[in-house]
Amino acid sequence: xxxxxxxxxxxxxxxxxxxxxxxxxxxxxxxxxxxxxxxxxxxxxxxxxxxxxxxxxxxxxxxxxxxxxxxxxxxxxxxxxxxxxxxxxxxxxxxxxxxxxxxxxxxxxxxxxxxxxxxxxxxxxxxxxxxxxxxxxxxxxxxxxxxxxxxxxxxxxxxxxxxxxxxxxxxxxxxxxxxxxxxxxxxxxxxxxxxxxxxxxxxxxxxxxxxxxxxxxxxxxxxxxxxxxxxxxxxxxxxxxxxxxxxxxxxxxxxxxxxxxxxxxxxxxxxxxxxxxxxxxxx
Numbered sequence: 001x002x003x004x005x006x007x008x009x010x011x012x013x014x015x016x017x018x019x020x021x022x023x024x025x026x027x028x029x030x031x032x033x034x035x036x037x038x039x040x041x042x043x044x045x046x047x048x049x050x051x052x053x054x055x056x057x058x059x060x061x062x063x064x065x066x067x068x069x070x071x072x073x074x075x076x077x078x079x080x081x082x083x084x085x086x087x088x089x090x091x092x093x094x095x096x097x098x099x100x101x102x103x104x105x106x107x108x109x110x111x112x113x114x115x116x117x118x119x120x121x122x123x124x125x126x127x128x129x130x131x132x133x134x135x136x137x138x139x140x141x142x143x144x145x146x147x148x149x150x151x152x153x154x155x156x157x158x159x160x161x162x163x164x165x166x167x168x169x170x171x172x173x174x175x176x177x178x179x180x181x182x183x184x185x186x187x188x189x190x191x192x193x194x195x196x197x198x199x200x201x202x203x204x205x206x207x208x209x210x211x212x213x214x215x216x217x218x219x220x221x222x223x224x225x226x227x228x229x230x231x232x233x234x235x236x237x238x239x240x241x242x243x244x245x246x247x248x249x250x251x252x253x254x255x256x257x258x259x260x261x262x263x264x265x266x267x268x269x270x271x272x273x274x275x276x277x278x279x280x281x282x283x
Contacts, residue, residue, distance in 0.1 A: 001031055002152050004042060004145060006202045008188040009181050010034065014174055021099060025052060035061040040128070042146050045069060048125050050094055054108050057127060064143050067123040073116050085118040086136045088129065115139075148203060150253075155207045160184055187211050191240065198241035209243040 001010040011034045013027040020026075024046055032055060035041070039061040048065040056063055067073060078087030091112045096105040115126050117136045124143050128134040157163040160180050167176045188202070191210050195202045217236045224232050267274060274280045 001034065002149060004148060006188060006192050007148065007152050007155075007207070008192070009185050012177075012181065014177060016170075025049070026099065028052070029055065032056070032059050035059045037061075040064060040142075042142065042149070044146070050091055050112060051097065051100065051108060053091075053112055053114065053125075053127065057112075062127045064124060064126045064128070064139060066143065067116065067125050071125075073118075073123055075116070075118070078116070079113075082115070082131045083136055086115070086131070088113055088115055156180075156184060159208055159211060187214060190214060190237075194237040194240045197234070197237045200241065200244065204244050205240060206243045206245050210240045213239050 001012070002008070003010055011031050013030040015022040015027055028047065029052075035056070037060045041047075041056060041061055041063045043063070043065050045066040045068045047063075048068040048071070053063060073089065075081075075085055075087055079090050080088040082088065091114060093108055093110050093112075096102065113129065115129050117124050117126070117139050119140050122143075124139060126134075126139055128139060160183070162177070162180050165173055165176055167173045187207060187210050191202045191205045191207065194200075194210070195205060213236055217232060220232055221229065221236075265280060267280070269277060269280075
């Protein structure tokens with residue numbers, strides 16, 4: 001769970017790399033206890049299903065999700081029309097999924113009322129039903145900000161170099177993830193302090209710049225104290241504040257990898273041993 005306003009990591013769940021209850025929906029259910037009254041959960045179409053919507057409403061949190069591809073929405077047949085491409089729909093409880101106990105299934109409501117709004121490119125499902133408090137344009141604008149989340153994932157995987165975890169045992173992998181997230185939040189806290197210092201929002205600042213600036217100032221900060229330390233922190237924030245990222249609303253990118261894989265075999269042995277193995281010899 002990531003804060004939309006600051007990019008700070010609020011919480012996370014970890015599971016085995018395969019098997020039951022290891023998917024994104026199962027991991028999200030582990031985080032329900034961390035939601036607070038009035039929270040709005042922003043997510044993609046993967047999370048838009050009846051039981052997640054019902055459980056989140058029980059947790060007193062609202063949602064703004066893109067419509068799941070399997071759900072058919074016809075605005076000509078909505079239960080209550082709220083405007084152009086904006087209406088309320090009643091969903092009927094589907095059959096019990098495998099992960100859900102019969103006891104929990106019996107507690108699920110027989111019907112759910114959801115709101116669907118549509119722009120040119122996508123249909124958005126939300127539990128924010130009050131059209132006067134939450135207009136169609138505001139809901140669409142909120143969903144378009146989900147692109148920040150994609151950038152945050154890229155920062156965590158690429159900038160923080162977490163795309164390939166290096167530890168071997170489950171315990172050490174969890175520690176590696178936790179330490180990386182601790183550093184990630186430290187940098188986000190510095191960005192938040194800088195944003196206040198230069199009267200900007202945290203989303204207007206570059207994470208990469210903040211990371212590199214903090215690394216370059218590290219030795220100076222460790223040896224500083226008192227007023228000199230405060231001055232160095234201000235100098236560091238001034239440098240970070242010089243790099244403001246562009247405003248790119250409604251950003252959408254193809255899900256494709258630009259970098260081509262190399263044709264060589266993967267090195268799966270120590271080099272001293274690999275030099276003697278035929279599988280690594282070129283033709």
